[in-house]
Structure formats: C-alpha cells, structure tokens
Amino acid sequence: MPEQDVIVIGAGIAGLSAVAPLAKAGKIVIIIRKLAAVDMAWLGARLILAEYALGILLPIALGLISIRAGYFRPVRTPWQIGLGIWLVCIGINYVPLFIYAVLIALGGSVKEEGQPEIAHARKYSVQQTVILVPFLVVILAVVQEVQGRSADRP
Numbered sequence: 557m558p559e560q561d562v563i564v565i566g567a568g569i570a571g572l573s574a575v576a577p578l579a580k581a582g583k584i585v586i587i588i589r590k591l592a593a594v595d596m597a598w599l600g601a602r603l604i605l606a607e608y609a610l611g612i613l614l615p616i617a618l619g620l621i622s623i624r625a626g627y628f629r630p631v632r633t634p635w636q637i638g639l640g641i642w643l644v645c646i647g648i649n650y651v652p653l654f655i656y657a658v659l660i661a662l663g664g665s666v667k668e669e670g671q672p673e674i675a676h677a678r679k680y681s682v683q684q685t686v687i688l689v690p691f692l693v694v695i696l697a698v699v700q701e702v703q704g705r706s707a708d709r710p
Contacts, residue, residue: 586683588697590673592656594680597670601661608657611650611687619643645690652697653687 595604619640626636660666673680686692 586686586696588652588693588700589656589660590669591680591683592653593660593666593670594673594677595670596657596660596666597674598677601657601666605654605657605661608650608654612647612654614647615643615650616647619645619647642690646687648691649687649689649693652693656697 592604592608595607599607619642622636622640622643624640626633626640660669686696
C-alpha cells in the first residue's frame with residue numbers, strides 16, 4: 557500500500573522533536589526549517605543568508621513596481637497588478653526561510669541540522685517550489701511552530 561504524505565508546517569528548534577517521529581515514519585513532506593538547513597549545509601551559510609535576504613527584497617520591490625505600473629496607467633492592466641501581488645507574496649514566503657537561516661547560523665547548528673539531509677537534497681530542491689505558492693511557506697512555518705510549541709508543553 558503506498559504511503560500518503562502529509563504536509564507539516566514549521567518546526568522550530570523545540571518543534572523538531574515533536575515532528576521527528578512523523579518524519580521517521582515518512583509522513584512529512586516539508587519541514588521549512590530543514591529546508592533552510594539543507595541549503596545552508598550544501599551551499600554555505602553566507603550564500604544562503606544573502607539569497608534569502610535578496611529573495612525578500614527583490615521580489616517585493618519588483619512586485620510593488622509592477623503593481624504601481626499596472627494601477628496608475630490610464631487603462632489599468634490587471635495582469636500586471638496580479639503579477640505584482642504574486643511577486644510580493646514570493647518575497648513574503650522568503651521571510652520564514654530567512655529567519656530560520658539566521659537562527660541556524662547564530663546557533664551554529666548548520667552541520668547538525670543540514671548535513672544529515674544532504675543525501676535527500678533532490679527531495680528538498682523539488683520542495684522549494686512551494687515558494688511559488690502565495691503564503692504557503694509562511695503558513696507552513698507558523699503551523700509547524702505552533703505544533704512544536706504545543707508538543708513541548710507538559
């Protein structure tokens with residue numbers, strides 16, 4: 557019988573222990589923190605921090621330019637406004653990744669969190685496409701954090 561994958565949202569440092577049994581059972585598709593950790597272990601912390609920072613700034617800036625250009629024309633262009641909104645959402649999706657990358661870098665746990673997952677790098681590279689879905693990374697990160705915190709309470 558084929559396994560069904562379940563998307564589990566955010567997993568902070570404390571939350572990793574709460575979702576670890578599910579991860580071992582192969583039931584978790586995306587753990588946002590691990591996504592950042594794998595990138596950092598594979599390409600280096602500085603490069604990923606810069607990528608995530610630019611991933612926030614550039615799409616938001618381009619999105620706002622696109623929204624403005626589409627809205628303030630004599631004839632509004634809905635496709636340009638829609639593109640701008642989508643770009644802003646992509647920039648917002650990078651915020652949790654950037655936060656996790658900063659926490660992992662400051663905690664010095666890049667090797668501990670990311671290195672064991674390098675063998676599954678192909679899976680994580682495919683999972684990064686969730687960045688293109690508006691607010692999905694943010695929602696997943698918030699849910700994983702909430703799940704992690706509630707699992708750590710007595």
